[in-house]
Amino acid sequence: xxxxxxxxxxxAKGKAPLxxxxxxxxxxxxxxxxxxxxxxxxxxxxxxxxxxxxxGTSEETLPFFTQFFQFQASYDDLPTFSFFVIAMALxxxxxxxxxxxxxxxxxxxxxxGPRLLLLILDTxxxxxxxxxxGAATAIVYLAHNGNANTNWLAICQQFGDFCQKxxxxxxxxxxxxxxxxxxVVMSGFALRRQ
Amino acid sequence: xxxxxxxxxxxAKGKAPLxxxxxxxxxxxxxxxxxxxxxxxxxxxxxxxxxxxxxGTSEETLPFFTQFFQFQASYDDLPTFSFFVIAMALxxxxxxxxxxxxxxxxxxxxxxGPRLLLLILDTxxxxxxxxxxGAATAIVYLAHNGNANTNWLAICQQFGDFCQKxxxxxxxxxxxxxxxxxxVVMSGFALRRQ
Numbered sequence: 001x002x003x004x005x006x007x008x009x010x011x012a013k014g015k016a017p018l019x020x021x022x023x024x025x026x027x028x029x030x031x032x033x034x035x036x037x038x039x040x041x042x043x044x045x046x047x048x049x050x051x052x053x054x055x056g057t058s059e060e061t062l063p064f065f066t067q068f069f070q071f072q073a074s075y076d077d078l079p080t081f082s083f084f085v086i087a088m089a090l091x092x093x094x095x096x097x098x099x100x101x102x103x104x105x106x107x108x109x110x111x112x113g114p115r116l117l118l119l120i121l122d123t124x125x126x127x128x129x130x131x132x133x134g135a136a137t138a139i140v141y142l143a144h145n146g147n148a149n150t151n152w153l154a155i156c157q158q159f160g161d162f163c164q165k166x167x168x169x170x171x172x173x174x175x176x177x178x179x180x181x182x183x184v185v186m187s188g189f190a191l192r193r194q
Numbered sequence: 195x196x197x198x199x200x201x202x203x204x205x206a207k208g209k210a211p212l213x214x215x216x217x218x219x220x221x222x223x224x225x226x227x228x229x230x231x232x233x234x235x236x237x238x239x240x241x242x243x244x245x246x247x248x249x250g251t252s253e254e255t256l257p258f259f260t261q262f263f264q265f266q267a268s269y270d271d272l273p274t275f276s277f278f279v280i281a282m283a284l285x286x287x288x289x290x291x292x293x294x295x296x297x298x299x300x301x302x303x304x305x306x307g308p309r310l311l312l313l314i315l316d317t318x319x320x321x322x323x324x325x326x327x328g329a330a331t332a333i334v335y336l337a338h339n340g341n342a343n344t345n346w347l348a349i350c351q352q353f354g355d356f357c358q359k360x361x362x363x364x365x366x367x368x369x370x371x372x373x374x375x376x377x378v379v380m381s382g383f384a385l386r387r388q
Contacts, residue, residue: 077343080332112386119382123317123375127324134328138274139336143344149271150337152346181317184378188313191385192306 030109033190037118037183038102044179045095048129051172052088055081055136058165062158073159080139081166087132088173091125091180098122105190112191119187126180133173140166224303227384231312231377232296238373239289242323245366246282249275249330252359256352267353274333275360281326282367285319285374292316299384306385313381320374327367334360 058081059074075081098121101114143163146154156163252275253268269275292315295308337357340348350357 073343078341079335116382116386120379123320123378126317127320127371127375130321130324131328131331134325135332137325138329138332141273142333142336142346147272149267150346150349152336152344155344177321181321184317185314188310188382188385191382192310 030190031106033186034102034106034109037186037190038099038106040179040183040186041095041099041102044176044183045092045099047172047179048088048092048095048176051133051169051176052085052092054165054172055088055169056085058162058169060159060162071158073155073162075166078139080135084132084136084169084173087128088169088176091129091132091176094121094125109190115187115190119184119191122180122183122187126177126184129173129177129180133170133177136166136170136173140170224384225300227380228296228300228303231380231384232293232300234373234377234380235289235293235296238370238377239286239293241366241373242282242286242289242370245363245370246279246286248359248366249282249363250279252356252363254353254356265352267349267356269360272333274329278326278330278363278367281322282363282370285323285326285370288315288319303384309381309384313378313385316374316377316381320371320378323367323371323374327364327371330360330364330367334364 055075059072062071064071075085098118101118104114105111105118140163142152142154143159143166144154144156146152249269253266256265258265269279292312295312298308299305299312334357336346336348337353337360338348338350340346
């Protein structure tokens with residue numbers, strides 16, 4: 001009996017480091033995801049801000065005018081572009097406010113609460129960014145190409161700079177959406193039970 | 195020593211049912227989520243199919259015509275509506291193909307693989323549905339209200355039935371998007387380590 005006890009104790013000692021190593025590796029894997037999440041979140045924030053700012057400052061006044069009318073285009077001439085500016089500003093501010101939660105999941109990679117919260121809110125932000133981007137794309141396409149069937153004429157021949165800025169904003173919104181999609185998927189991997 | 199052994203064994207027996215009960219409750223919770231997932235998935239599929247079919251069959255020919263021209267509106271007059279039909283059809287077919295994976299996670303609620311796969315693909319389907327819905331909304335809004343600044347006139351006075359059907363399709367696409375959002379969030383809860 002006296003020999004048995006140290007033996008089982010040795011067995012336990014032999015196994016303990018193995019379990020600890022696995023846990024540490026899993027912790028490292030989750031910590032890696034959390035750090036990546038933080039970096040991508042900042043990128044998404046910058047690109048959402050850029051989209052909102054580019055669209056919000058897009059206006060063009062043509063150099064010629066008549067006695068009664070000056071030709072001018074601004075983002076708030078089109079309700080869809082106004083929605084785009086608001087949606088991307090909301091996404092950008094959400095991403096700023098989510099940074100502390102991202103930091104919490106770097107410090108404590110195993111706590112599921114903040115990660116789950118980020119997953120839910122990221123999904124909503126993704127929907128908002130995609131809806132805004134999709135709607136603005138439809139209008140930018142129409143402004144570039146017009147539509148013969150409905151008699152909607154292209155306006156980009158006249159307002160080239162305006163259209164270019166709006167197109168840039170749309171591209172930035174899609175970059176934001178793709179990054180948010182990665183953030184959601186990464187949250188899924190981090191939540192995975194292993 | 196002979197008294198100690200049964201005592202510790204009794205302690206182990208006392209604890210074992212408690213752990214088993216927790217695991218069973220957790221299994222039931224995950225199974226509940228999986229069944230809910232399956233039902234919501236079928237609802238989302240029906241609503242995506244309805245959106246695609248409603249938009250795809252929306253056309254209207256006006257009862258009057260000139261010698262050279264007949265007034266007709268169809269979804270493929272507008273590229274955005276064509277994109278909408280394709281996007282919603284893709285979402286609907288993805289949802290059909292995802293049903294077996296949903297069934298697998300009902301049968302084995304603790305296996306993380308299918309759940310993670312569904313989370314990733316649901317997120318992509320959500321983006322597609324929202325982008326299609328957002329783009330179609332922008333065009334439907336334009337068709338209803340027109341835009342004075344760009345001289346795009348409303349066409350819904352002439353093509354009332356066409357517009358109504360397109361609006362219905364847009365509403366169905368948003369229902370799909372909301373259900374997909376719930377599916378993503380529920381997958382997050384099911385993946386949570388507890």
